[in-house]
Amino acid sequence: MGAIPLLHQECLEREARRRESACPELWDLLDTVKDPEIPVLSIWELGVLQDVQRDGDKITVVITPTYSGCPAMHAMQQDVERALSDAGWSQVEVRQQLSPAWSTRWMTPQARQALAEYGIAPPCTNQNELPQCPQCHSEQVDRISEFGSTACKALYKCRDCLEPFDYFKCL
Amino acid sequence: MTTDQTALLQYALGEADDALILGQRLCEWCYHAPYLEEDLALANVSLDFLGRAQNFYQYAAQLDPQQRTADQLAMLRDSREFRNLLIVELPIGDFAFTMARQFLLDCFYVEFMTALQGSADPNMAGIAAKAIKESQYHLRRSHEWLLRLGDGTEESHRRMQIALDQIWGYTMEMFENSPAENELLAEGIAVDRSALKPAWDTRVNTALVEATLSRPEDGWSVRGGRDGIHTEHHGHLLSELQFLQRAYPGLEW
Ligand SMILES: [Zn+2]
Numbered sequence: 057m058g059a060i061p062l063l064h065q066e067c068l069e070r071e072a073r074r075r076e077s078a079c080p081e082l083w084d085l086l087d088t089v090k091d092p093e094i095p096v097l098s099i100w101e102l103g104v105l106q107d108v109q110r111d112g113d114k115i116t117v118v119i120t121p122t123y124s125g126c127p128a129m130h131a132m133q134q135d136v137e138r139a140l141s142d143a144g145w146s147q148v149e150v151r152q153q154l155s156p157a158w159s160t161r162w163m164t165p166q167a168r169q170a171l172a173e174y175g176i177a178p179p180c181t182n183q184n185e186l187p188q189c190p191q192c193h194s195e196q197v198d199r200i201s202e203f204g205s206t207a208c209k210a211l212y213k214c215r216d217c218l219e220p221f222d223y224f225k226c227l
Numbered sequence: 228m229t230t231d232q233t234a235l236l237q238y239a240l241g242e243a244d245d246a247l248i249l250g251q252r253l254c255e256w257c258y259h260a261p262y263l264e265e266d267l268a269l270a271n272v273s274l275d276f277l278g279r280a281q282n283f284y285q286y287a288a289q290l291d292p293q294q295r296t297a298d299q300l301a302m303l304r305d306s307r308e309f310r311n312l313l314i315v316e317l318p319i320g321d322f323a324f325t326m327a328r329q330f331l332l333d334c335f336y337v338e339f340m341t342a343l344q345g346s347a348d349p350n351m352a353g354i355a356a357k358a359i360k361e362s363q364y365h366l367r368r369s370h371e372w373l374l375r376l377g378d379g380t381e382e383s384h385r386r387m388q389i390a391l392d393q394i395w396g397y398t399m400e401m402f403e404n405s406p407a408e409n410e411l412l413a414e415g416i417a418v419d420r421s422a423l424k425p426a427w428d429t430r431v432n433t434a435l436v437e438a439t440l441s442r443p444e445d446g447w448s449v450r451g452g453r454d455g456i457h458t459e460h461h462g463h464l465l466s467e468l469q470f471l472q473r474a475y476p477g478l479e480w
Contacts, residue, residue, distance in 0.1 A: 121278075121357070123274070123275060123278060123357075123361065124275055124277075124278025124279045124281070124282055124357050124358065124361060125250075125274035125275050125276070125277045125278025125279070125281070126274075126278065127274075154282065154353040154354055154356070154357055155349065155352065155353030155356055155357075156356070157353075157356040157357045157360065158357075183363075183364070183367075200264060201264030201265075201267060201268060202268050202364070202367070202368045203264075203267045203268040203270075203271040203272075204267065205267070206271075207271045207274055207275065211264065211267075225364070227360050227364075
């Protein structure tokens, strides 16, 4: 702890794709697409949105699934298509890309902050670290279950304020 | 179509079938697990395997000369066409049996997916890169259960030992390369399953000692899944898994 947080290479590349994009307005438009299970996170903040390209009237969007079987991926894909077609784009292709594999390291700092405020403890930097209670910030927590209400979460309980809470697992 | 593509299709299908059938078995625990958190955990692990199956089926569909879709490959093939290993199709048994199987498979998958990440085929490597993280997480949990039941009460120890004894002969098939795999080995596409055995042995032996369980003798073994020769349980599983698509062909969610 205390060290300067290092940005992951894949993270930097993703940010560069957005920064240097020829169609920044489309990236901004897709900021309105949220994770259906965690509505405070956009698919960009979550690290799912990888690339947006425009070729004439044709839009190609690349997304990376969080978990292999995450049912929310299908919803996100449809939401991307809807957001773009509502804005007048009729030729939209959403492509799923597995590699490089999604990691919680891709989450933006804003996303981590938003998660904590929403009551979900943001992911730690490795699988052996314990999360902080999002209510009272105590580090005295117990794991209740390796899995929570969705594949990406585990269930914890705070020993100080006694509140149970969801933890966004480190992956 | 080249011989290579046929072999690659067989390879992807074998992995897809393993994941689908195991995922289906695990979700049978839904609403029946010992307590709520365990119910959630088993359903989520099941979901990981169904997702893994989907990834492999989608790739297989791209290679299929008959141009079947991923859904058709999963839902419209008969038992003899499935290439899954026998270990994944065995009924769930009691909770000890389910966790014993899961632990032995998780130990295998952690080694297998690590190796498959280095596959010369970028699609297989990409799927493995996702799967490895999930399997590491699964193993942490199944390992904890092995310890908790093995080194638990007299009853839980007894059941875990019985489960291991019953399942042991089905583990050998995990380490045998199919003809398709042997063909793909030379090009660095397939993983050499037999080479994973020592690392698997070490993991399993260490955990068994910790859990005060004894490693069963290598006396018997059953095989046939990769040739489409399945146990009597397989057809029953498919009848439930495939019911909807058989009764209402082409139905979508
Ligand atoms: Zn607290």
